[in-house]
Amino acid sequence: MKYQLLFKILQVLCLGTTIHSLGLVALAGGASLTENRAVAQTPTPVSAQPPVLPPVNLAPVLAPTAPTVPEQPIPLVAPNSAPVAPAVTAKTGSAVKILAPTPNILLDIPATLVVVQYQVGTTIELKVDNRIVDKNLIGRTETNSTTNLITQTWYGVSLATGKNILTATSSQGEVATTTIQVAGAATKIQLSTAETRVPADGRTLATVEGQMVDENNNLSKQDSVVTLSTTAGEFAGVDLDKDQPGFQVKVVKGKFTAQLRTGLEAQAVRIRASSSTMEAFTQIQFETNLRRSIATGVFDVRLGARGTDYYRPFSEFLPVDRNNTSQLQARGQVFATGRIGDWSATGAFNSDRALNKGCNGADRLSRDTYSQNCEDQYPLYGDTSKVDVLTPSRDSVYAKLERSTGVAGSIPDMIMWGDYATNEFATRSQQFSALNRNLHGFKLNYNVGNLLVSGFYGDNVQGFQRDNIAPDGTSGTYFLSQRLLLGGSENLTVELEELNRPGTVIKQEILSRGIDYDIDYDRGSVVLRQPLLRTSINSDGTILVRRLVATYQYANGTNNSIYGSRAQYNLDRTAGRESWLGASWINENLGVRNFSMVGADALIPIGNGSNITAEFARSTNNPGLGIASVNGNAVRVEGQYKFNDATTGRSYFRSTEAGFSNNSTTSFVPGQTRYGGDLSTKLGDRTTIRAQFDREENRGKPPLVNTNLVNLLTPVDPATGMVDNDLRTITVGVQQRVGVSTVDLDYVNRSRQDRLALDPTQSNVSSDQIRSRLSWPLTNNLTFRAQNEINLSNQQDQVYPNRSGVGID
Secondary structure, three states: OHHHHHHHHHHHHOOOOOOOOHHHHHHOOOEEEEOOEEEEOOOOOEOOOOOOOOOOOOHHHHOOOOOOOOOOOOOOOOOOEOOOOOOOOOOOOOOEEEEEOOOOEEEOOOEEEEEEEEEOOOOEEEEEOOEEOOHHHEEEEEEEOOOOEEEEEEEEEEOOOEEEEEEEEEOOOOEEEEEEEEOOOOOEEEEEEOOOEEEOOOOOEEEEEEEEEOOOOOEOOOOEEEEEEEOOOEEEOOOOOOOOOOEEEEEEOOEEEEEEEOOOOOEEEEEEEEEOOEEEEEEEEEEOOOOOOEEEEEEEEEEEEOOOOOOOOHHHOOOOOOOOOEEEEEEEEEEEEEEEOOEEEEEEEEOOOOOOOOOOOOOEOOOOHHHOOHHHHOOOOOOOOOOOOOOOOOOOEEEEEEEOOOOOOOOOEEEEEEEEEOHHHOOOOOOOOOOOOEEEEEEEEEEEOOEEEEEEEEEEEOEEEEEEEOOOOOOOEEEOOOOOEOEOOOEEEEEEEEOOOOOOEEEEEEOOEOOOEEEEOOOOEEEEOOOOOOEEEOOOOOEEEEEEEEEEEEOOOOOEEEEEEEEEEEEEOOOOOOEEEEEEEEEEEEOOEEEEEEEEEEEEEEEOOEEEEEEEEEEEEEOOOOOOOEEEEEEEEEEEEEOOOOEEEEEEEEEEOOOOOOOOOOOOOOOEEEEEEEEEEEOOOOEEEEEEEEEEEEEEOOOOOOOOHHHHHOOOOOOOOOEEEEEEEEEEEEEEEEOOEEEEEEEEEEEEEEOOOOOHHHOEEEEEEEEEEEEEEOOOOOEEEEEEEEEOOOOOOOOOOOEEEEEEO
């Protein structure tokens, strides 16, 4: 009755019209929610009887996730029509859900919390990569009686490094999966710079950024220390360990950053980051600094008695001949730098002395602040200031024109007169034909598209010497073979090669004056600031020996000259993918003697991480005085291969004839041919198998080993006897990581043949050996090593007998 009364009242208010109220239709069940969608129902004609409103569940309609029901036009209906009012339903969705962790999340630790939601009346089985998770890890279970859903939390579910597939399976067979990534230990370094080009003004700071990643390129959020080094410029900030070579930077949560202050020379700069066995490289361009022009100088004119100038050297004051006649004297000094179009121009002139000559009277190459002792008496700058040398020259003139090409990785166009280094003649693809010298004279670099043309001329070149010194394991004084050295002409490096296998330098470290060593040019002595051990151990357990190699000029009363040229066509200048073809020619006049060398080299990439290096060089020594010239060739072909992330390889062929020579490059053995290759494959994260083949052939005359004082103080070149031998080595082994330790097991077969052996029993020896090694890091800086070598055959190689050794590195 109350519904009929209500209907009559509304009908009177609307003057007999049909009601179009959407709200009434909704209450009458005119719209229902099905699977969270609003569907308008077509009403049926209404009978004369008042409508009967069934009870309606409004909870789904009022749910916040329900979309707004759009207004639909309602047709006219009779007042007594009866609408169809179906019940509103809601669908809960999938029966099993993994609420946490989110898919593809990257975790720092190999454990996580897992939250699973499933229907009441079922049970759940949780797996990680098909490994059932212990149900004792269930920490909390909540049941929602409204939705009939259970939310269950599992604590401390263990994971493996890398990719993990988490699976939740209900007792009804419904499955939910998600993928989780766990960062592993750092296996490589990613290095980059925020800037690609910065001006070479000595002040600009470039930002170097890096991060430690695992084998899946996931950030490894571990704290450690990274060593940074650069070919130019210097790092600004705090060095964590000044006693260690390089610039030490702390890695916080897998990331590190540093500031690199630019130098004054425009060039492509290579930055290296290393930590343990990992290293990475990046490149930044120091471009020519086009600054405003500036000029300064002084011009002095004096008319007065000779020998009474208080501003001249004391040796010229009051001459012995008492000649004090009046004379007119003029002298001048000038420095200027600035911009001429796209070129930067720098010049200096001193009519009174050489530009490099300091207050102590030292005459040297590549003047530095060490020789300016007079500034210690009259300091003009604060303690934190820095003095740079812009115009180094052994004579009174320095001039330089330079411009950047705008191409990343390119060498600027440049023409100059002054002191310089021959970096353009010692590229990565050059070993036998390289020239590492510090000279004075003329130098030219010019780019024509991808072609770089270089040339140089060095005048006033004195005697040149190369010394190989065996270190004694201490820091201290080492004496060179000559005295009265030309300051700034030295190049000191530390070379490592395999014990009892001379001829192949495995690693070379360049030393810097003032950082790694100090030198007394008058006495010919070098003081190393850090201990230099005679032996070392490679990462594969191979024993290496160190040599201190020093090349320098010394006073011998001669005035020689050297000149050369090089053409290099760059196929690609992209950092990490550089490739080129090059050819060079060098000639040095040594008085009655003459030395010349021609060479060709190439660096060709053949894929991601793979490349081939090829080189040919020919040297000619003309001793003069009617003695026949000595010629020799050298050939080198090397390949680095990366087949995939797990397999890498290397191949090499190096051959030098007995007559080939070059004292300005990396050490080698004339008359030696060596070829072979190796292959390494990872079987999982902790196991590596490897195989290597190597053959070495020695022909010609061996170098004389100086053992007496006379030969050590006066090096000579004669060789003793002849050699004709070869050695073949085959190695197959496996490396296994056990915790933090590394275990190596190798089988080694050696076949040695000496055709000139005095003992016939040693003319042909073949031996089989088992070699085992253990490396156990005790701390970050200390590693315990143990090695054992056992011969299996009756014949034993006298060079590699049965032996065992332990030590701490």
